[in-house]
Amino acid sequence: MGDKIVNILLVEDDEVDVMNVKRAFKKNNVTNPLFVCNNGLEALEFLRGQHPDSPSEIPKIILLDLNMPKMGGIEFLREVRKNDELKNISVFVMTTSNEDRDKVDAYNLNVAGYILKPLSMERFIEAVSTLNNYWKLCEFPE
Amino acid sequence: MLKGLFNRLYRLNIGTRTAMSFLAVVLASLIFSLAALLLLEYSKKIDTKISDKYRPVISALKDYQTQIETTILLSSDISSQYNEKKRRTLKKQLDRTYNEKKLTVIGMSQEASLEEIRKNVVDIDKEYQKIASKEREILNLMLNKQDYENPEKLHRARQINDEIEALFNTLSTKLEETSMEAIYIFRQLETQKYASYRTLSYLLVIMIVLIIAVSIFSIYITNVTVIKPIKEISAILDELSEGKIISFQSGVYRNDEVGTMIESAKKVVDGFKTKTDVANAIGKGNYQINIPQLSRHDKLGKALLEMRNNLVKSKETEIKNRLELEEYTINLEKKNKELDQFAYIASHDLKSPLRGINNLTEWIQEDLGEELKGESLNYFNLLKGRVHRMEALINSLSKYARAGKTPIDQEKLSSLEIVVNVLKRLNPGANVAVYFDEKLPLIDGNRKDVEEVFLTFISNAINHNTSSEKLVNITFQEKLKIFEFCIADNGPGIDREFHQKIFTIFQTLDRRDAVENVGAGLAIVKKIVEEYDGTIWIESEKGEGSKFYFSWPKYQTAQEN
Numbered sequence: 001m002g003d004k005i006v007n008i009l010l011v012e013d014d015e016v017d018v019m020n021v022k023r024a025f026k027k028n029n030v031t032n033p034l035f036v037c038n039n040g041l042e043a044l045e046f047l048r049g050q051h052p053d054s055p056s057e058i059p060k061i062i063l064l065d066l067n068m069p070k071m072g073g074i075e076f077l078r079e080v081r082k083n084d085e086l087k088n089i090s091v092f093v094m095t096t097s098n099e100d101r102d103k104v105d106a107y108n109l110n111v112a113g114y115i116l117k118p119l120s121m122e123r124f125i126e127a128v129s130t131l132n133n134y135w136k137l138c139e140f141p142e
Numbered sequence: 143m144l145k146g147l148f149n150r151l152y153r154l155n156i157g158t159r160t161a162m163s164f165l166a167v168v169l170a171s172l173i174f175s176l177a178a179l180l181l182l183e184y185s186k187k188i189d190t191k192i193s194d195k196y197r198p199v200i201s202a203l204k205d206y207q208t209q210i211e212t213t214i215l216l217s218s219d220i221s222s223q224y225n226e227k228k229r230r231t232l233k234k235q236l237d238r239t240y241n242e243k244k245l246t247v248i249g250m251s252q253e254a255s256l257e258e259i260r261k262n263v264v265d266i267d268k269e270y271q272k273i274a275s276k277e278r279e280i281l282n283l284m285l286n287k288q289d290y291e292n293p294e295k296l297h298r299a300r301q302i303n304d305e306i307e308a309l310f311n312t313l314s315t316k317l318e319e320t321s322m323e324a325i326y327i328f329r330q331l332e333t334q335k336y337a338s339y340r341t342l343s344y345l346l347v348i349m350i351v352l353i354i355a356v357s358i359f360s361i362y363i364t365n366v367t368v369i370k371p372i373k374e375i376s377a378i379l380d381e382l383s384e385g386k387i388i389s390f391q392s393g394v395y396r397n398d399e400v401g402t403m404i405e406s407a408k409k410v411v412d413g414f415k416t417k418t419d420v421a422n423a424i425g426k427g428n429y430q431i432n433i434p435q436l437s438r439h440d441k442l443g444k445a446l447l448e449m450r451n452n453l454v455k456s457k458e459t460e461i462k463n464r465l466e467l468e469e470y471t472i473n474l475e476k477k478n479k480e481l482d483q484f485a486y487i488a489s490h491d492l493k494s495p496l497r498g499i500n501n502l503t504e505w506i507q508e509d510l511g512e513e514l515k516g517e518s519l520n521y522f523n524l525l526k527g528r529v530h531r532m533e534a535l536i537n538s539l540s541k542y543a544r545a546g547k548t549p550i551d552q553e554k555l556s557s558l559e560i561v562v563n564v565l566k567r568l569n570p571g572a573n574v575a576v577y578f579d580e581k582l583p584l585i586d587g588n589r590k591d592v593e594e595v596f597l598t599f600i601s602n603a604i605n606h607n608t609s610s611e612k613l614v615n616i617t618f619q620e621k622l623k624i625f626e627f628c629i630a631d632n633g634p635g636i637d638r639e640f641h642q643k644i645f646t647i648f649q650t651l652d653r654r655d656a657v658e659n660v661g662a663g664l665a666i667v668k669k670i671v672e673e674y675d676g677t678i679w680i681e682s683e684k685g686e687g688s689k690f691y692f693s694w695p696k697y698q699t700a701q702e703n
Contacts, residue, residue, distance in 0.1 A: 016498035023505065067490050096490045096497070098540075119497055119533050121504040 007059035007138055008032045011043040011076065012094075013068045020121070021063065021094075024128040035059060040071025044079055047086055059089065060140040064111075066095040066102055074102065077109040088141065092131065143481075155398035156368060156665050163360040167353055174349040181342045188335045196328050199250045199259065203324055206243045206263070207382045210270065212236060214310055240270070257325060261321040269313045274324055276306045292505075296317050296654050356472075371400045375407045409436075429454045485543030494535050500529045535648070538662035540645055545594075545669040554697050555592055557627070558582035561616060564596045570612075578616035583625055584697040591670045598663040599690050603631035623696055624676065630689040645678065667692070 012018050018036050025034060035053060037043035042045060045051045062080075066073035073093060080086045084119070091114040098116060106114050113131075118124050213236050244267055251260040280299050289295045381388050389411065413436055423431040429450055435443040507514055507522055514522060561578050570576060586594065603614045613632040618625050636644060646666035671678045671692045682688035 014494055014498060016501055018495070019505075020497075020501050067494075096493045098489065117494075117497060119493075119500050119530065121501055 005032050006061060007055055007057050008061045009035045009059040011037045011064045012065045013038045020124060024125045028129045039068045040076030043076055057083050061135055062089055062091045064091050064093050066097050070115060074105050077094050081109050088112045163356055166356055170352050172343055177345050178342055181338045185335045185338045188331050192331055199256060200324050201322060202247045202250055206247050209240050209243050245415045258323050261319055262316060262329055266313055266316050269309055273306050273309045276302050279488060368400050374428055378411060387418060417446060424450050439454055462573050469622055479542055485540040489536055489540035496532055542662050546667040552586045552588060554584050555587055555589060557585050560592050561596055564600055568601055574604050574612040576614040579618060584620060586695045586697045587674060595667050595670055597631040598667045602663060607631055607633035624693040625696060626691060626693050628689055628691050635684045635686045635688055637684045641680050
């Protein structure tokens with residue numbers, strides 16, 4: 001248990017936000033390999049192994065932003081849930097959108113959590129820490 | 143047959159009918175008068191005949207008879223010869239008057255009806271002449287005294303005398319008969335006269351009966367053909383005057399003035415009926431209906447036509463206006479959606495670079511660590527403060543844009559419960575006393591909206607209150623369809639000149655860089671209240687606390703059920 005460290009995919013278009021996540025990971029000593037895609041389309045390619053950076057192991061966890069160019073988070077989620085190989089990936093939405101519509105859409109597509117990006121770094125670090133504890137606790141299928 | 147006559151009479155016009163009955167009466171009267179005149183003339187003639195002819199004849203006859211009887215009395219008396227001379231003189235005189243009287247009678251009875259009498263008189267005269275000749279025979283026989291002593295002559299004379307006597311007897315009978323005849327004729331005439339009088343009286347009775355019959359008949363005809371229809375028309379016109387329209391019953395085809403009148407009245411009523419039907423149809427929105435025009439002077443028809451055309455026009459305008467309004471509404475909804483979209487974009491797209499700035503600032507501060515100090519550290523803190531205020535402003539803006547836009551799934555809400563919950567959430571300090579009416583009512587609305595309204599008012603009442611003992615009082619008043627809530631405080635009060643301004647977004651009376659207060663609360667509340675068709679206002683004077691009022695719809699679902 002815990003031997004196997006799962007890959008994490010961050011789908012995020014904002015460079016600072018990517019840095020923010022990486023920083024928070026570092027602060028919390030999260031060692032999971034983190035892959036970054038800048039939009040839904042790129043992320044789909046990545047998951048299907050069509051990306052040059054695609055790992056042999058498909059990420060078990062995705063941190064997903066909603067507002068992105070080319071393909072948004074909800075659209076991406078829909079594609080993921082349609083795909084038999086990808087449909088059981090744990091997806092955490094991390095977004096600035098406080099829209100009810102987005103929340104409902106996200107939960108209808110079986111997301112593991114919906115997290116609003118806080119303004120302050122501190123609270124984001126806390127959030128990532130909690131997440132880390134959570135997925136450390138969870139067992140994922142091989 | 144009588145029916146045929148009646149129908150024929152119905153078809154005549156009243157003038158002709160009146161003239162006819164008048165003519166009938168006049169004609170009957172004329173005939174009667176003529177008949178009466180003729181009859182009177184006739185009886186008068188009879189009368190004249192009686193008085194001019196018959197009476198004289200009778201009296202002449204009587205005279206004649208008396209004459210003869212006198213003559214007979216003066217007949218020769220064979221036994222008394224002494225008076226012979228005297229008798230002879232008398233006889234001569236009598237003979238003279240006899241002739242006179244005889245001629246009188248004959249002269250008077252020249253007429254055909256008296257022929258009998260005249261003949262009789264002629265016969266009597268013949269007898270009389272015979273007697274006279276016999277007498278003369280006696281006279282010639284007995285000329286002197288000796289003759290009377292001559293038995294032969296005497297005998298002869300007596301023989302003649304007997305013959306005279308026999309002739310006299312015949313004469314007498316004849317005279318009697320003639321007299322009777324005359325009286326009979328006279329009586330007959332009288333009877334004729336009386337018969338004519340009787341005829342006259344019959345005629346009179348018939349005349350009276352006829353006139354009465356004609357009068358009754360014409361009254362009946364008038365009643366049936368004039369008065370009844372007029373009454374019927376009056377009744378129908380009366381109904382019409384009260385606005386009722388009943389159709390005509392009179393089915394009899396009639397050619398007279400009343401018939402024409404009925405036709406006219408029928409036209410009027412039918413016209414009204416048609417117009418009413420048309421007006422009804424128009425009223426029900428049937429603008430296709432044909433509006434019959436009675437003539438080119440038909441003002442009502444024209445008015446209806448104009449009314450219909452105007453209605454059609456206004457309907458078209460209405461439809462056009464509605465379409466425009468619908469278009470406008472659709473546009474407005476589109477605009478509102480765009481605004482929502484804007485709010486969404488504002489909250490995300492503005493916030494994400496802001497968070498970037500915030501993160502980068504924090505990382506710089508983190509990386510510089512102890513090296514950051516003095517003014518620079520202060521600037522960094524100010525920078526972070528401004529970023530936070532910016533975030534608060536953006537949040538308020540998106541909240542304002544979406545205020546009251548929560549889908550109005552209204553439910554029964556207890557304003558009391560909401561106030562209590564809000565107070566729990568605010569958790570006011572010990573120096574705050576909040577009073578509220580424990581009968582705060584049930585209202586209709588969306589929970590989030592109502593909570594937002596009370597939260598804003600109560601937190602404003604506490605947060606902007608500078609008194610050492612802060613007082614908040616929440617009351618309400620029931621109106622017809624709404625409740626009027628009042629949140630009063632003993633704060634600093636607001637000057638009249640700001641009463642409108644405070645409900646505008648981003649208007650604050652405090653410093654602009656105070657993070658907690660971006661000046662959107664009251665604007666958001668105003669927007670929410672107005673979304674529920676309510677109003678919001680303030681009563682306050684500087685230094686005398688403030689009273690914020692807002693109206694909210696009552697809970698009505700239960701009452702409607």
